Amino acid sequence: MRLRYTLHLVGILTFYLGLTMVFPLLFGLYYQDESVVPLLKSIGVTLAGGLMLSLVFRGARGETMTHREGMGVVALGWAAAGFFGALPYYWGGVFSGFSDCLFESVSGFTTTGASVLTQIEMTARGFLFWRSLTHWLGGMGIIVLGLAILPIVGIGGMQLYKAEVPGPAPDRLKPRIKDTAMVLWKVYVLLSAAETVLLMAGGMDLFEALCHTFGTMATGGFSTRNASIGAYNSPYIDTVVIIFMLFAGINFALHYQFLKGDRGAFWRNSEFRFFIGIVAIFFLAVTFSLFGTVYDSLGNSIRFSAFQVISIITTTGYVTADYEMWPSLPQVILLFCMFLGASAGSTGGGMKCMRIMLLLKHTYKQMFSLIHPRAVLQVKLGGRPVPDDVMHSIWGYFVLYIGLFILSAFLLAAMGVDVVTSFAAVAASIGNIGPGLGMVGPADNYVHIPLLGKWLLILCMLLGRLEIYTILILFVPEFWRK
Amino acid sequence: MKIVIVGAGEVGYNIARRLSMENKDVVVIDKDAAALRRVAENLDVQAIQGSGSSPVMLEEAGIKAADILVAVTDSDETNLVASLFCNILSPTTMKLSRIRGEEYLSHEEALNQPPYSIDVIINPEAEAVKKVEGLLNLPGAVDVGEFAEGRIKVIGIRLDANSPVTGTKLIDLRERTKSKQILVAAINRNEELIIPSGKDELLEGDLIYLVSEEKNAKDALEIFGKQDEPFKKILIVGGGNLGFKLAKALEGYPIHTKLIEKDVARCNMLAQALNKVVVLLGDGSDQELLREENVQSMDLVATLTEDEETNVLISLLAKQMGARKALTRISKFSYLPLVAAIGLEHVVSSRLAAVNTILQYIRRGRVLSAMALKGEAAEVLEAVALETSDIVGKPISQIPFPKGALVVAIIRGDKVIVPTGDSGILPQDRIIIFSALKAIPQVEKALMVKLEYF
Numbered sequence: 001m002r003l004r005y006t007l008h009l010v011g012i013l014t015f016y017l018g019l020t021m022v023f024p025l026l027f028g029l030y031y032q033d034e035s036v037v038p039l040l041k042s043i044g045v046t047l048a049g050g051l052m053l054s055l056v057f058r059g060a061r062g063e064t065m066t067h068r069e070g071m072g073v074v075a076l077g078w079a080a081a082g083f084f085g086a087l088p089y090y091w092g093g094v095f096s097g098f099s100d101c102l103f104e105s106v107s108g109f110t111t112t113g114a115s116v117l118t119q120i121e122m123t124a125r126g127f128l129f130w131r132s133l134t135h136w137l138g139g140m141g142i143i144v145l146g147l148a149i150l151p152i153v154g155i156g157g158m159q160l161y162k163a164e165v166p167g168p169a170p171d172r173l174k175p176r177i178k179d180t181a182m183v184l185w186k187v188y189v190l191l192s193a194a195e196t197v198l199l200m201a202g203g204m205d206l207f208e209a210l211c212h213t214f215g216t217m218a219t220g221g222f223s224t225r226n227a228s229i230g231a232y233n234s235p236y237i238d239t240v241v242i243i244f245m246l247f248a249g250i251n252f253a254l255h256y257q258f259l260k261g262d263r264g265a266f267w268r269n270s271e272f273r274f275f276i277g278i279v280a281i282f283f284l285a286v287t288f289s290l291f292g293t294v295y296d297s298l299g300n301s302i303r304f305s306a307f308q309v310i311s312i313i314t315t316t317g318y319v320t321a322d323y324e325m326w327p328s329l330p331q332v333i334l335l336f337c338m339f340l341g342a343s344a345g346s347t348g349g350g351m352k353c354m355r356i357m358l359l360l361k362h363t364y365k366q367m368f369s370l371i372h373p374r375a376v377l378q379v380k381l382g383g384r385p386v387p388d389d390v391m392h393s394i395w396g397y398f399v400l401y402i403g404l405f406i407l408s409a410f411l412l413a414a415m416g417v418d419v420v421t422s423f424a425a426v427a428a429s430i431g432n433i434g435p436g437l438g439m440v441g442p443a444d445n446y447v448h449i450p451l452l453g454k455w456l457l458i459l460c461m462l463l464g465r466l467e468i469y470t471i472l473i474l475f476v477p478e479f480w481r482k
Numbered sequence: 483m484k485i486v487i488v489g490a491g492e493v494g495y496n497i498a499r500r501l502s503m504e505n506k507d508v509v510v511i512d513k514d515a516a517a518l519r520r521v522a523e524n525l526d527v528q529a530i531q532g533s534g535s536s537p538v539m540l541e542e543a544g545i546k547a548a549d550i551l552v553a554v555t556d557s558d559e560t561n562l563v564a565s566l567f568c569n570i571l572s573p574t575t576m577k578l579s580r581i582r583g584e585e586y587l588s589h590e591e592a593l594n595q596p597p598y599s600i601d602v603i604i605n606p607e608a609e610a611v612k613k614v615e616g617l618l619n620l621p622g623a624v625d626v627g628e629f630a631e632g633r634i635k636v637i638g639i640r641l642d643a644n645s646p647v648t649g650t651k652l653i654d655l656r657e658r659t660k661s662k663q664i665l666v667a668a669i670n671r672n673e674e675l676i677i678p679s680g681k682d683e684l685l686e687g688d689l690i691y692l693v694s695e696e697k698n699a700k701d702a703l704e705i706f707g708k709q710d711e712p713f714k715k716i717l718i719v720g721g722g723n724l725g726f727k728l729a730k731a732l733e734g735y736p737i738h739t740k741l742i743e744k745d746v747a748r749c750n751m752l753a754q755a756l757n758k759v760v761v762l763l764g765d766g767s768d769q770e771l772l773r774e775e776n777v778q779s780m781d782l783v784a785t786l787t788e789d790e791e792t793n794v795l796i797s798l799l800a801k802q803m804g805a806r807k808a809l810t811r812i813s814k815f816s817y818l819p820l821v822a823a824i825g826l827e828h829v830v831s832s833r834l835a836a837v838n839t840i841l842q843y844i845r846r847g848r849v850l851s852a853m854a855l856k857g858e859a860a861e862v863l864e865a866v867a868l869e870t871s872d873i874v875g876k877p878i879s880q881i882p883f884p885k886g887a888l889v890v891a892i893i894r895g896d897k898v899i900v901p902t903g904d905s906g907i908l909p910q911d912r913i914i915i916f917s918a919l920k921a922i923p924q925v926e927k928a929l930m931v932k933l934e935y936f
Binding site for chain 2: 067157158159172174175176177178179387
């Protein structure tokens with residue numbers, strides 16, 4: 001791999017990341033809080049760092065990009081974003097150590113929403129806005145944003161796009177990758193604008209509406225309140241957030257087709273039907289187990305069940321109820337939702353419904369061929385056969401995901417974290433959800449995890465967001481060989 | 483501007499590559515997953531797997547919104563059916579189709595009519611033969627392009643150590659070239675394209691492109707030390723489609739032609755169809771046969787078999803045995819720079835010829851003709867200066883042309899002007915522009931040729 005060229009591009013990305021820090025600065029200035037100076041310092045350092053990287057390695061410009069370099073740029077670009085994104089917290093003294101700052105920053109960019117911030121309302125608004133903005137940038141992808149608006153790459157665009165938006169079968173909405181990225185961001189901005197307006201209509205001010213929109217549309221989960229969305233205790237806000245969490249969990253290609261006037265776009269898509277079906281089943285199951293046991297009224301059962309189920313399955317991680325107080329069936333369902341995740345091509349994390357659906361179809365095919373040994377069978381998706389190598393890579397991904405989950409849970413348990421917390425914290429980090437169970441449940445946060453454990457979870461979040469391969473490949477020696 | 487390409491072979495791939503570099507929306511359809519992967523991984527285009535002749539696939543590729551369909555699979559039938567369905571689904575889309583079979587070509591007019599309504603039929607072999615004929619007229623050149631109905635020629639020549647201009651600065655050369663209206667438009671040095679200024683020096687091994695009026699072309703070659711004797715004796719190795727077409731064309735010249743083919747049945751057919759050409763049965767790589775047929779006194783040995791590796795070897799062999807020049811048929815584009823490096827100057831590729839022709843038609847509208855240069859880093863365009871365009875009415879040096887683009891000739895009525903920085907362009911002038919590939923979109927903009935691709 002040509003490291004110089006890779007670092008040149010990472011430098012450009014970092015530079016533009018520095019520019020995005022101007023938005024929280026504006027809020028800091030407006031509210032006259034103590035975030036102004038740390039943000040200014042961060043902007044300066046990030047811009048200078050990016051500029052230096054790109055200038056020092058300028059010589060390698062104008063070459064075409066290989067697959068390997070595409071993955072390198074994305075992996076290192078995300079690492080750089082996590083690092084520079086942590087600077088405002090560090091200089092602002094929001095956390096005691098840099099590890100916590102990095103945890104919060106990576107959690108933001110990967111749209112996990114796992115927080116180590118204990119006194120949210122006391123924190124300066126400039127920092128809170130940056131925290132939510134990292135969600136929004138990371139949700140659709142910093143590289144995809146770069147492809148859409150920055151003149152950084154021509155020919156290597158496809159390699160970058162594939163490394164950040166791996167998915168089982170990436171949709172190409174337009175012949176050119178730049179246009180595809182542009183379309184995705186337009187849909188993203190449009191939906192975000194709609195939610196902001198609706199939240200403001202529900203009584204939030206612009207700052208809070210924007211922060212929660214960023215958390216919803218990116219399926220992140222950072223809030224400006226300690227009690228998350230639950231702090232507002234408003235059925236209207238709950239409903240708006242539920243609807244937009246669902247939107248964010250659906251393949252954005254379908255939103256685009258729908259907005260272009262194709263009314264049947266959603267229902268024709270088999271992954272969408274699968275996703276909605278699962279949501280409906282889990283919602284009903286949780287509602288029934290809550291009704292009469294936790295909540296006396298059916299209305300409340302429906303409201304809290306719908307919010308929690310959709311929040312977890314779309315990997316958002318907002319909460320309106322402490323589900324650890326619920327019976328065990330809803331808790332198990334929510335834990336399962338963490339693995340399942342949202343649709344491919346959405347901003348959500350997890351293993352993605354598309355993969356689970358294809359794995360189920362494939363498994364059924366295996367059983368069917370035991371009954372009819374001579375049957376010629378093909379796994380189909382939307383009427384089209386799924387190529388064998390795609391099927392293999394999905395199985396590979398499944399095994400890797402579970403393997404990573406088990407290994408990380410072992411390591412976390414070895415650091416002295418209890419059983420439930422180990423499993424839930426890892427699941428919630430790889431799946432980019434945020435709140436888990438036990439010590440990291442909806443009413444607690446990640447501040448009590450040991451230092452080494454936080455670094456492990458940082459890695460898990462990055463692995464989960466970039467669908468494992470892109471990050472994991474950095475640890476393969478062959479990758480660095482010339 | 484959207485283009486659907488059916489067929490991801492060498493021709494389809496290269497057209498897609500060129501167009502995607504110019505930021506056009508390109509969709510490629512092919513059945514073969516491996517060929518398609520090459521397209522999807524290397525180019526910024528959309529790749530769809532499926533049969534290009536299927537109307538369902540064409541619709542999925544967005545044929546209804548497409549401006550142009552380019553059907554270039556290896557199968558004539560697939561290309562025809564793709565064009566047919568394209569005409570049914572979207573009659574306004576311009577259709578270019580590659581057709582190689584003689585039986586179809588004999589009814590070319592029928593294919594231009596409904597139900598097919600193919601706008602342009604490209605026969606790669608015929609295009610390649612045209613290219614070879616151009617070279618025959620200028621024996622010293624390695625590449626020739628014609629503009630303004632042949633009045634202007636763009637000539638590529640390779641400088642060797644004993645050329646009189648090697649080591650000269652262009653500014654010193656100007657005295658000798660100016661009176662003849664000859665311009666050095668580009669230098670291809672180590673596969674890198676340079677649009678030169680007066681300070682640039684000509685070096686051994688450079689491939690330089692000259693622009694000249696037709697009547698001065700021979701003088702131009704003389705100045706650059708490339709005035710070669712015309713070809714009188716030609717030996718063709720390989721009597722396939724291309725070999726046969728070339729032999730047929732050569733019958734119209736005062737050239738003594740021999741053709742070697744190793745298949746008996748094919749030889750019989752060739753002997754029947756050809757009158758003046760001597761058809762020989764044998765293996766072109768057989769040294770004895772070559773010596774027997776006096777290869778050392780040949781002006782040109784054209785190796786045109788289907789197997790490009792064999793062609794390269796026979797060409798080298800023939801040159802070593804004393805043939806003056808060799809013309810080698812190559813199919814893989816990636817071999818092109820390599821072949822020049824081992825001393826085989828003259829290369830013909832029916833596929834490259836097809837790509838060039840297709841690009842030329844894609845640029846229809848105000849652009850009259852186009853030529854892609856070897857190494858593919860640049861193109862020569864011919865266009866009409868519109869009254870509304872920015873380029874009209876001011877000295878060339880003030881035209882906001884992008885870097886890498888150069889006006890190399892202005893044709894005003896019967897007059898041909900090789901411009902200097904002070905020359906101006908008038909409305910309705912025809913101008914010839916040399917442009918690096920990357921600058922083409924900006925050139926199009928400057929010309930105000932919102933290229934009417936129809």
